Amino acid sequence: MWWSSPTSVHGLQKDETCDARSRFANDTARRGSRIGQSSVGKSHSVKIINGRAETHGGAVLDILNEAIVNSTALYDYKPRSAASMDAWFQAKEAGRFPVLCAVDAAGNLLGFSSYGTFRSWPAYKYSVEHSVYVHKDHRGKGIGRALLSSLIEYARSQQYHLLIGGIDVANAASIALHRTLGFTHAGTIQQAGFKFGRWLDLGFYQLLLDTPSHPEDG
Numbered sequence: 383m384w385w386s387s388p389t390s391v392h393g394l395q396k397d398e399t400c401d402a403r404s405r406f407a408n409d410t411a412r413r414g415s416r417i418g419q420s421s422v423g424k425s426h427s428v429k430i431i432n433g434r435a436e437t438h439g440g441a442v443l444d445i446l447n448e449a450i451v452n453s454t455a456l457y458d459y460k461p462r463s464a465a466s467m468d469a470w471f472q473a474k475e476a477g478r479f480p481v482l483c484a485v486d487a488a489g490n491l492l493g494f495s496s497y498g499t500f501r502s503w504p505a506y507k508y509s510v511e512h513s514v515y516v517h518k519d520h521r522g523k524g525i526g527r528a529l530l531s532s533l534i535e536y537a538r539s540q541q542y543h544l545l546i547g548g549i550d551v552a553n554a555a556s557i558a559l560h561r562t563l564g565f566t567h568a569g570t571i572q573q574a575g576f577k578f579g580r581w582l583d584l585g586f587y588q589l590l591l592d593t594p595s596h597p598e599d600g
């Protein structure tokens with residue numbers, strides 16, 4: 383069991399799943415999300431579950447490595463090793479950070495979202511930096527929206543105050559996803575990375591939450 387939850391966060395207990403269509407029914411009605419309305423929603427039961435290293439590590443790695451090799455979604459050059467995923471999941475567990483996985487009825491991983499420490503100094507304790515990835519064959523079906531919506535609920539349940547996404551300025555899909563869920567542009571760091579023979583500008587997008595109700599020092 384890699385994930386230990388002190389409470390029920392985002393309404394998910396250990397091993398519990400939620401059906402994206404019902405969990406996001408209200409959101410769907412309000413925002414017109416394609417989850418529950420598209421062919422994916424109708425023909426597949428897409429669920430958001432808590433990921434496990436042993437079950438989902440390989441598929442998470444495949445999605446990350448596809449993004450590393452083919453895009454600037456990750457400022458990373460070389461595909462990661464399987465062993466690196468063990469450390470990745472262990473760090474999530476140690477920080478009590480979620481790894482939310484969208485899976486189909488057969489249990490295949492369609493995408494995942496997660497967050498972790500933004501900066502390690504103590505006074506950043508109410509802030510997290512997140513990521514969301516959808517398998518290349520399943521993009522544009524509302525899965526990214528479901529994963530990020532779920533992650534926002536999770537962050538609220540864990541009493542975080544700020545979600546931060548660092549997004550390459552050329553990543554129109556991710557910027558659109560974040561904007562549609564209320565994230566605002568906080569600023570851009572020019573030439574923060576260098577990949578594929580060019581400088582990369584990194585935009586930061588932020589979402590303030592109404593939690594915690596009583597923030598404290600220390």
Ligand SMILES: CC(C)(COP(=O)(O)OP(=O)(O)OC[C@H]1O[C@@H](n2cnc3c(N)ncnc32)[C@H](O)[C@@H]1OP(=O)(O)O)[C@@H](O)C(=O)NCCC(=O)NCCS
Pocket residue numbers: 414415416449455456513514515516517520521522523524525526527528547548549550553554555556557558559560562
């Ligand atoms: C970014 C990503 C997670 C979006 O996931 P997705 O499942 O394809 O997105 P969705 O279908 O849920 O769409 C969410 C919103 O973004 C918009 N969007 C999605 N893809 C888009 C595109 N290529 N261009 C413009 N808008 C797009 C949709 O219109 C939708 O808005 P709406 O709900 O208001 O209609 C996915 O494209 C991905 O995994 N990309 C590669 C990895 C990556 O870039 N991750 C983010 C790193 S910062």
